[in-house]
Amino acid sequence: MDKPLSNLADLPPDVQDFITAQAAALAAKDADILGLNLTRAAEQKRLKSKMETTQAALVAERTAHSQAIQNRDTIIADLRMQLDGHKKHRFGSRSESLDQLALELVLEEHEIAQAAETGGDEDTSAAEQEAKPPRAPRARKPFPKDLKRTQTRVTPGDACTDCGGSFRELGADVMEELEYVPGHYIVHQIIRPRMACTCCEAVTQAPMPSRPIPKSFVGPALMAHILASKYGYHLPLYRQSQMLENDGIELSSSLLASWVGKCTKLLERVSDAIRNHVLAGKAIFMDDTTVKLLQKGKSRSNHKTKAKTARLWVYARDETPWASTAPPAAWYQFSTSRGAEHPSKHLQSYAGFAHADAYAGYNDTYRTGRVTEMACMVHIRREFVKVFESYKLPMAQEAIERIAKLYEVETRARGKSPDERVALRQEYAKPIFDDLEVWLRAQLNKISGKTPLAKAIRYALPRLSKARPYLDHGILELDNNTAERAVRPVTLGRKNYLFMGSEAGGKSAAIAYTLIETCKLNGVNPEAWLTWVLARIQDHPVNRIGELMPWKYQAMIDAQKAEAA
Numbered sequence: 001m002d003k004p005l006s007n008l009a010d011l012p013p014d015v016q017d018f019i020t021a022q023a024a025a026l027a028a029k030d031a032d033i034l035g036l037n038l039t040r041a042a043e044q045k046r047l048k049s050k051m052e053t054t055q056a057a058l059v060a061e062r063t064a065h066s067q068a069i070q071n072r073d074t075i076i077a078d079l080r081m082q083l084d085g086h087k088k089h090r091f092g093s094r095s096e097s098l099d100q101l102a103l104e105l106v107l108e109e110h111e112i113a114q115a116a117e118t119g120g121d122e123d124t125s126a127a128e129q130e131a132k133p134p135r136a137p138r139a140r141k142p143f144p145k146d147l148k149r150t151q152t153r154v155t156p157g158d159a160c161t162d163c164g165g166s167f168r169e170l171g172a173d174v175m176e177e178l179e180y181v182p183g184h185y186i187v188h189q190i191i192r193p194r195m196a197c198t199c200c201e202a203v204t205q206a207p208m209p210s211r212p213i214p215k216s217f218v219g220p221a222l223m224a225h226i227l228a229s230k231y232g233y234h235l236p237l238y239r240q241s242q243m244l245e246n247d248g249i250e251l252s253s254s255l256l257a258s259w260v261g262k263c264t265k266l267l268e269r270v271s272d273a274i275r276n277h278v279l280a281g282k283a284i285f286m287d288d289t290t291v292k293l294l295q296k297g298k299s300r301s302n303h304k305t306k307a308k309t310a311r312l313w314v315y316a317r318d319e320t321p322w323a324s325t326a327p328p329a330a331w332y333q334f335s336t337s338r339g340a341e342h343p344s345k346h347l348q349s350y351a352g353f354a355h356a357d358a359y360a361g362y363n364d365t366y367r368t369g370r371v372t373e374m375a376c377m378v379h380i381r382r383e384f385v386k387v388f389e390s391y392k393l394p395m396a397q398e399a400i401e402r403i404a405k406l407y408e409v410e411t412r413a414r415g416k417s418p419d420e421r422v423a424l425r426q427e428y429a430k431p432i433f434d435d436l437e438v439w440l441r442a443q444l445n446k447i448s449g450k451t452p453l454a455k456a457i458r459y460a461l462p463r464l465s466k467a468r469p470y471l472d473h474g475i476l477e478l479d480n481n482t483a484e485r486a487v488r489p490v491t492l493g494r495k496n497y498l499f500m501g502s503e504a505g506g507k508s509a510a511i512a513y514t515l516i517e518t519c520k521l522n523g524v525n526p527e528a529w530l531t532w533v534l535a536r537i538q539d540h541p542v543n544r545i546g547e548l549m550p551w552k553y554q555a556m557i558d559a560q561k562a563e564a565a
Contacts, residue, residue: 070448070450071450074450074451077390077391077451077452078452080390081386081387081390081452084386084389084390085386143176143178146561149176155167184247185222185244185247185249188219190208190209192205192206192208193205210536210538210539211538212262212263212266212534212535212537212538213259213262213263213266216259216262218259220530220531220534220535221531223259223263223530223534224526224527224528224529224530224531224534225527226240226256226259226260227260227263227264227512227515227516227530228516228526228527228530230260230497230512231489231493231509231512231513231516232489232516232520232526232527234489234492234493234495234496234497235496236253236496236497237253237256237257237260237497238253240253240256241253241256257501257505260508260512261504261505261508263534264507264508264511264512265508265511266534266537266538267511267512267515267533267534267537268511269537269542269545270515270533270537270545270548270549271331271510271511271514271515273545273546273548273549274329274330274331274514274515274518274549275315275331275514277317277327277329277549278315278316278317278329278330278331279315279331279347279349279350280317281317281319281326281352282352282353282475283317283319283352283353283354283355283374283473283475283476283477284315284316284317284350284352284353284354284355285315285316285317285318285354285355285356285477285480285481285482285483285486286313286314286315286316286343286347286354286355286356286362286480286483287313287314287356287357287480287483287484287486287487288311288312288313288314288338288359288487289311289312289314289487289490289491290309290310290311290494291309291310291311291312291334291490291494291499291500291506291509292307292308292309292310292494292498292499292500293307293308293309293310293336293499293500293502293503293506294306294307294499294500294501294502295307295308307499308336310334310335310336310337310500310506311334311335311336311337311338311342312332312333312334312487312490312506312509312510312513313332313333313334313335313342313343313346314330314331314332314333314483314486314487314490314513315330315331315332315333315346315347315483316328316329316330316331316482316483316486316521317329317330318482318521319475320415321413321414321415321477322415322416322417322418322421322474322475323415323416323417327521327522327549327550327551328518328521328522329518329521329522330486330513330514330517330518330521331514332490332509332510332511332513332514332517333346333510334500334503334506334507334509334510336503336506338361339361340360340361340362340363340364340365341364342361343361343362343364343365344364344365347365347370347371350370350371351370351371352370352371352372353371353372353373353374353469353473353475353476354366354371354372354373354374355374355376355476355477355479355480355482355483356373356374356375356376356480356483357376357379357480358375358379358459358463372469373466374466374467374469374470374476374477375463375464375466375467376463376467376479376480377403377406377467377478377479378479378480378481378484379463379479379480380403380459380460380463380464380467381399381400381403383455383456383459383460384396384399384400384403384456384460385400386452386456387452387453387456388400390452391452391453393453395443395447395453396453396456399436399440399456399460402432402435402436402439403436405432406429406432406433406436406478407478409424409425409428409429409432410429410477410478412424412428413425413474416474417474418473418474418475419474420474421474422471422472422473422474425470425471425474426471426472429471430471433464433468433471436464437461437464437465440457440460440461440464441461443457444457444458444461486517489513489516489517490513515530515550516530518550519550522550522551522554523554524550524551524553524554529550529553529554532553533548533553536548
């Protein structure tokens with residue numbers, strides 16, 4: 001038997017060459033396979049990385065696209081909401097209760113149409129008139145007894161048409177109709193004769209009585225009429241000048257403006273007394289509105305007149321909702337800007353609660369610690385009303401309905417004492433208020449933060465915490481409507497006179513609004529009161545200016561009427 005081979009060297013050379021060649025071939029093949037595997041792994045890694053990059057890019061693109069769509073929808077929603085607000089501001093009602101106002105307008109148009117149809121149809125038969133059910137007579141407030149009355153007697157004749165006998169009066173049916181006699185002007189002559197003594201020949205003459213504007217020919221009644229017409233009924237001075245010209249009296253608008261400036265300066269002490277009365281209250285209402293102010297160019301080369309936005313501020317006191325006997329009043333101030341320094345200056349002597357909107361300029365006043373902020377629920381409600389009118393969202397409607405329940409409690413509390421108001425609010429309003437706050441916070445987590453509804457909720461939540469003091473204080477109101485009502489005459493007036501001619505004109509307007517709107521709050525005829533004040537203020541002691549307040553005048557008039565009756 002042959003001996004087994006234990007080494008390659010023991011093999012024949014040709015076999016050794018063959019085996020070496022095969023081994024080299026196999027090694028080369030393994031190397032190729034390994035290289036191919038490495039290449040394939042690298043390619044797979046590259047493709048995977050490329051796919052991940054592409055996928056990330058697609059996700060980013062999709063996210064950006066979704067964000068762009070969301071931003072676009074938010075912008076569209078905001079623009080739509082602004083458009084609805086502009087439409088309502090220009091064409092819509094200013095009333096908060098839109099449905100009620102719409103109903104009143106429909107009824108008014110219906111009544112006009114009905115009156116036109118029945119009044120113009122002269123052929124309506126008596127049978128048709130009798131077929132209609134009898135209409136209950138509408139109760140009408142009688143005309144004031146102090147109005148001048150004229151009489152027209154309508155008799156059937158002097159003798160009976162049947163037998164020729166004479167008549168004896170059994171009674172009379174009296175029907176009163178209201179007529180208008182156009183106003184007229186009179187010239188009041190103040191005659192001061194020069195008197196000479198028959199004994200010593202000394203010449204004497206009575207001094208000129210005090211008049212509103214010395215060395216002018218305007219009387220107290222005419223001056224009161226000019227002021228009340230401009231600031232009470234929004235009639236610009238140039239129109240008043242035209243009306244005077246129709247009666248043959250030439251008074252330029254610049255002369256009327258001069259009289260207004262001098263007169264309001266004279267009445268400033270009365271306005272200051274009203275300010276002291278307003279700031280003596282425990283709770284006030286404050287707001288502001290824009291007016292246009294003309295400004296002339298300061299340089300010699302620039303004489304153009306430009307209009308800038310100025311401000312009229314109002315601070316009102318009205319304690320009638322909680323049965324206080326203090327008379328209501330409104331104090332106005334003019335400023336050339338809306339800077340925070342103005343309310344801080346106006347309220348530097350005031351300590352108490354202040355109903356206001358969310359204007360940040362009031363914060364400096366609150367930081368003093370003397371004035372406590374009381375937020376306005378109407379402003380909160382208004383944000384949800386805007387959203388509901390634009391999108392009809394049930395969530396916005398529910399917020400409005402929840403706020404309405406708070407006002408139902410306020411209706412019951414009106415006119416009661418502060419303690420009674422607190423008791424009612426704690427029992428009925430506090431649970432509603434607390435639930436509203438919790439509900440709004442829960443809804444905010446359910447909706448997108450960029451929607452108009454979310455913005456309304458974010459506005460409401462901090463304001464609710466600042467409105468909470470009304471639950472514990474019966475002297476507070478749920479809203480700032482008192483100040484908003486006091487601002488409304490200014491907004492009506494600026495549509496007619498358009499701008500203030502100067503800073504002095506703005507200050508004159510603030511004084512006039514203070515006097516006239518305080519009269520209106522107390523049910524006083526502004527023109528009659530101004531006539532009474534202007535006739536005596538020049539000689540009235542400054543330390544007794546409180547005797548000239550509108551409520552003092554009205555008490556005097558009521559006493560005179562009671563005595564005459």
